[in-house]
Amino acid sequence: MDLKMKEKIRLLVDGQLPEDQVKDLIRMPTKDPDRFWTYLQVLQERVAWDDTMLLRISEHLYIVQKEESGKVISRVVKCDCGHEFGDYRTNWKLQAMIAVRKTTPELEEVYNAGIMPDPEHLEVREFYCPGCSAQLGVEVAPHGYPIVFELLPDLDSLYREWLGRPLADESPDWFQDRSSTLTAAWAKEVE
Amino acid sequence: MGIVHGERTLKEVVEERERNQAETGSSYGQRALPLFEHEPTQLERIYWKLITATQYGRDTSMLISTSPSAITGELLQFVATPDGRAVASSWGLCGHSGALRMMIGTMGRLDYEEDQGMGGIRDGDIFSCNDPVHGSSQNNDMYTVVPLFAEDKLIGWAAGSLHLVDIGSALTPGMAGVSPTTYTDGLVVPPQKTGQNFVQSKSWELTLKRRTRMGVMNVLDDKMKLVGALMVRERVLNMVEEFGAERFVQAMQEIIERDRREIIARIKAWQVPAISHHPKIIHVTQKEYLGTAFPEAVDCTLHVPATCQINPDGTITQDFRGASSQGFHHYNCYPGGWNLGAYTDFPVLAMAPAMSNAIYEIARRKTDPGSICQPSRDDLGSVHGCVMAIDAHSNLGRGYALGRFARGFLEEAWVNEVLWGISSFEGEFGNGTPFASADWSLTANMPLGVTPWRDGVPVAVGTGNPLSDIGEAEEYEFLCPAITHVSRGLVADVMVHGKYRGPVAFGIGYLVTNPGGKMTFHSTGSPTGTSPACVVGICGGYPALPAYILLLHKTNVQELIDKQIPLPRHVLEARDYLKQGILTAEQIHDNTTETPEWEVEDGDLIYYANEAGSSWGEPLDRDPARVCYDLEEGWLSPDVAKTVYGVVARNAEVAGHSDHAQHTWTLDEEATQQARSRIKERRKQRAMPVQDWWTNERKRVQNNDLPELSRTMYQDCLQYEKFRDEFVSFWQLADGAHAAGEQEATHGS
Numbered sequence: 001m002d003l004k005m006k007e008k009i010r011l012l013v014d015g016q017l018p019e020d021q022v023k024d025l026i027r028m029p030t031k032d033p034d035r036f037w038t039y040l041q042v043l044q045e046r047v048a049w050d051d052t053m054l055l056r057i058s059e060h061l062y063i064v065q066k067e068e069s070g071k072v073i074s075r076v077v078k079c080d081c082g083h084e085f086g087d088y089r090t091n092w093k094l095q096a097m098i099a100v101r102k103t104t105p106e107l108e109e110v111y112n113a114g115i116m117p118d119p120e121h122l123e124v125r126e127f128y129c130p131g132c133s134a135q136l137g138v139e140v141a142p143h144g145y146p147i148v149f150e151l152l153p154d155l156d157s158l159y160r161e162w163l164g165r166p167l168a169d170e171s172p173d174w175f176q177d178r179s180s181t182l183t184a185a186w187a188k189e190v191e
Numbered sequence: 192m193g194i195v196h197g198e199r200t201l202k203e204v205v206e207e208r209e210r211n212q213a214e215t216g217s218s219y220g221q222r223a224l225p226l227f228e229h230e231p232t233q234l235e236r237i238y239w240k241l242i243t244a245t246q247y248g249r250d251t252s253m254l255i256s257t258s259p260s261a262i263t264g265e266l267l268q269f270v271a272t273p274d275g276r277a278v279a280s281s282w283g284l285c286g287h288s289g290a291l292r293m294m295i296g297t298m299g300r301l302d303y304e305e306d307q308g309m310g311g312i313r314d315g316d317i318f319s320c321n322d323p324v325h326g327s328s329q330n331n332d333m334y335t336v337v338p339l340f341a342e343d344k345l346i347g348w349a350a351g352s353l354h355l356v357d358i359g360s361a362l363t364p365g366m367a368g369v370s371p372t373t374y375t376d377g378l379v380v381p382p383q384k385t386g387q388n389f390v391q392s393k394s395w396e397l398t399l400k401r402r403t404r405m406g407v408m409n410v411l412d413d414k415m416k417l418v419g420a421l422m423v424r425e426r427v428l429n430m431v432e433e434f435g436a437e438r439f440v441q442a443m444q445e446i447i448e449r450d451r452r453e454i455i456a457r458i459k460a461w462q463v464p465a466i467s468h469h470p471k472i473i474h475v476t477q478k479e480y481l482g483t484a485f486p487e488a489v490d491c492t493l494h495v496p497a498t499c500q501i502n503p504d505g506t507i508t509q510d511f512r513g514a515s516s517q518g519f520h521h522y523n524c525y526p527g528g529w530n531l532g533a534y535t536d537f538p539v540l541a542m543a544p545a546m547s548n549a550i551y552e553i554a555r556r557k558t559d560p561g562s563i564c565q566p567s568r569d570d571l572g573s574v575h576g577c578v579m580a581i582d583a584h585s586n587l588g589r590g591y592a593l594g595r596f597a598r599g600f601l602e603e604a605w606v607n608e609v610l611w612g613i614s615s616f617e618g619e620f621g622n623g624t625p626f627a628s629a630d631w632s633l634t635a636n637m638p639l640g641v642t643p644w645r646d647g648v649p650v651a652v653g654t655g656n657p658l659s660d661i662g663e664a665e666e667y668e669f670l671c672p673a674i675t676h677v678s679r680g681l682v683a684d685v686m687v688h689g690k691y692r693g694p695v696a697f698g699i700g701y702l703v704t705n706p707g708g709k710m711t712f713h714s715t716g717s718p719t720g721t722s723p724a725c726v727v728g729i730c731g732g733y734p735a736l737p738a739y740i741l742l743l744h745k746t747n748v749q750e751l752i753d754k755q756i757p758l759p760r761h762v763l764e765a766r767d768y769l770k771q772g773i774l775t776a777e778q779i780h781d782n783t784t785e786t787p788e789w790e791v792e793d794g795d796l797i798y799y800a801n802e803a804g805s806s807w808g809e810p811l812d813r814d815p816a817r818v819c820y821d822l823e824e825g826w827l828s829p830d831v832a833k834t835v836y837g838v839v840a841r842n843a844e845v846a847g848h849s850d851h852a853q854h855t856w857t858l859d860e861e862a863t864q865q866a867r868s869r870i871k872e873r874r875k876q877r878a879m880p881v882q883d884w885w886t887n888e889r890k891r892v893q894n895n896d897l898p899e900l901s902r903t904m905y906q907d908c909l910q911y912e913k914f915r916d917e918f919v920s921f922w923q924l925a926d927g928a929h930a931a932g933e934q935e936a937t938h939g940s
Contacts, residue, residue: 055463098881098884099874110835117736121901124733126874128874139728145470150727152465
């Protein structure tokens with residue numbers, strides 16, 4: 001691995017790479033082919049847990065492989081603090097904490113100049129990590145709008161077809177939205 | 192024997208184009224690209240000659256005949272294949288290059304070539320079109336097109352496009368806004384021959400003069416586009432002489448396919464196959480304005496879902512199914528509107544020297560027939576259909592950015608958020624002469640979207656619309672002499688907070704000055720109508736703010752001027768003046784982005800704040816040093832630094848005159864740590880598990896306990912399978928009936 005590039009990526013992730021050097025990266029005629037692996041290594045070195053990262057999906061969230069006795073048993077969403085949100089095919093927001101801003105005073109706390117989404121029509125939903133209270137997602141949505149599943153990656157295609165390193169636990173089942181399984185279970189609890 | 196090179200008819204090449212794309216996926220069904228593979232230098236020569244031809248045509252024609260509005264830069268010249276696919280284009284609003292394939296498609300399918308009433312298609316003919324059903328993005332955008340004949344055969348097209356300063360819309364002149372039907376949109380011209388022998392007809396000139404306000408300017412611009420197209424023609428014919436017609440046509444086809452393959456390769460190298468969702472909401476407020484004249488034109492909330500699916504083969508599925516039904520408003524998007532929308536993909540996905548048709552050939556669009564994304568009737572208002580499409584594509588771009596972020600290419604993960612605004616003024620001068628004008632400053636200078644490594648940059652770019660620069664106040668005052676700019680500048684604290692904050696908003700203040708006769712003002716832009724750009728923020732950041740307009744009617748501004756009291760510089764200062772009683776106004780209107788016609792008079796003040804784009808990441812992750820920098824620059828108030836970012840900084844030094852004070856802010860690390868801990872503690876107190884929230888909200892949905900416009904929106908969209916599945920499965924409803932109620936959507940048609 002190009003150590004110089006790894007250091008650049010580390011600084012880039014921290015927002016500390018000087019702008020002229022970021023521009024150098026932008027101007028590269030061909031990107032470094034190992035970027036993805038370098039990036040994962042940089043990210044993996046920053047967390048206190050050992051589960052193998054498969055993909056970063058947000059500032060604090062990663063899809064990781066869970067193993068038992070050397071065998072992959074699941075792929076879950078995990079916060080850098082270590083909190084796990086369960087199977088990545090289920091929208092991680094459903095396992096988060098939520099706080100909703102509905103009134104003008106509540107909105108003014110984050111839209112401080114008084115220019116804001118209209119509380120008559122919209123609410124601001126903030127999703128926090130149950131482990132570290134980091135704000136992981138925000139939605140400004142009409143009342144009653146389903147929580148949005150932001151990103152469902154096709155990991156098997158990425159690793160096999162685009163990266164050339166197939167995952168050991170490939171299955172067509174991995175690229176499926178399973179969120180409704182959880183909401184169905186919730187519905188059963190209340191009915 | 193047809194007119195097209197290769198002895199084919201226009202109809203045949205158009206049909207072949209569509210068949211090839213559907214059956215092979217490649218632009219012209221090519222397997223190999225002989226020129227690209229064996230004579231790349233010659234291919235590059237042809238490519239760059241085409242680009243320079245279009246740029247030469249653009250820059251020179253503007254010096255010959257133009258209106259002031261054209262000088263601001265939207266003019267695009269481009270050159271296309273015989274079937275209408277753009278190969279190269281100049282600077283300008285590059286999204287227009289996609290429209291020609293539609294226009295030529297109509298001309299081919301309707302057999303214009305054999306149309307004896309029109310005289311067929313011949314060398315020297317001029318065709319015009321501004322119909323979003325058949326070519327243009329919206330009717331404000333008029334295309335002027337000339338066929339390129341070599342050795343008596345059609346080898347391509349040269350075209351010019353420009354947004355006309357007014358297109359004769361019934362209700363909101365200038366940059367048209369409120370318009371429930373195509374008949375209120377103004378002049379709509381399907382593809383038609385408007386001149387021959389390289390000269391526009393007198394009847395066409397008369398049409399522009401009679402059916403648009405500021406017709407003389409539109410005539411000037413029409414001549415400009417024609418001159419530009421003819422200059423491109425001249426250069427292309429020289430190229431044909433140099434390379435031969437056969438090779439020239441082959442090169443054009445290979446350039447498009449080469450670009451298509453390059454985009455696909457880059458997607459595979461930089462992104463992640465995935466599905467991501469980026470819906471948007473638009474509020475349309477028109478009922479009060481349209482009154483009883485258009486009883487079907489009601490206030491409504493429109494749903495614009497945007498699902499970005501990057502496929503393993505590198506193509507993109509752009510899924511807008513589940514959108515609101517078509518209706519009597521101005522957001523119906525015909526195919527031409529989508530062509531413009533797709534230009535927001537160009538700087539992110541293509542990054543080629545010039546826009547070509549390739550960008551349209553890597554993506555497939557999914558829409559529901561009868562929705563605003565695919566109207567089934569062609570008589571609906573559509574002046575903002577392309578605006579909706581731009582927003583929708585802009586939101587799809589978040590999917591591209593997230594893919595690059597996930598893949599580790601943070602330097603390429605920028606959010607190409609199209610935030611813009613246009614202020615339109617119209618009325619009559621004192622002598623009865625009608626006028627209409629539009630200030631495009633907020634379109635020329637959009638912010639550069641936020642990234643995962645730096646803040647959004649205000650007043651930075653005009654992606655796709657490279658007008659000159661922000662220093663155009665005098666030009667717009669020339670276009671509308673009855674306005675004077677009070678101010679232009681960034682508006683502190685109007686921004687979206689995050690680890691990397693959105694760009695600081697840009698504001699403009701206008702003073703209405705002696706309009707003479709009647710004068711009205713309206714604004715359009717994006718993010719549109721109350722909502723932010725997208726429902727979803729990025730990685731814990733907040734989505735962009737809607738634009739904001741404040742109109743102060745019948746003010747005491749003359750008194751302030753007489754007393755030499757400086758007028759407010761921006762919207763926040765104006766509010767402050769009002770609160771303090773320094774400034775008075777008999778009527779105060781405010782609105783987010785889209786306003787109907789407001790009558791204004793001498794001494795009225797109008798303030799616009801826009802371009803507060805989305806942030807990336809959560810505010811508590813922001814480097815305190817960046818917060819201190821914002822404090823020193825004056826973009827952020829200390830209170831906001833503390834309450835939003837949990838950053839406590841001390842104002843260590845104040846020097847100089849109060850108007851030019853130098854502030855140095857020093858971080859109090861311990862207090863910052865404590866403040867951030869307190870914010871996190873407060874989050875814990877405010878928050879609940881999503882399951883609890885879901886249980887409560889589900890009852891509201893089941894009981895129809897939702898704001899009326901939201902309820903109506905759901906009632907409407909539940910008729911579409913994709914949204915119904917998502918909505919019903921999320922809330923675990925027996926069917927869509929709960930939220931849908933038993934009523935029918937009232938804004939659908």
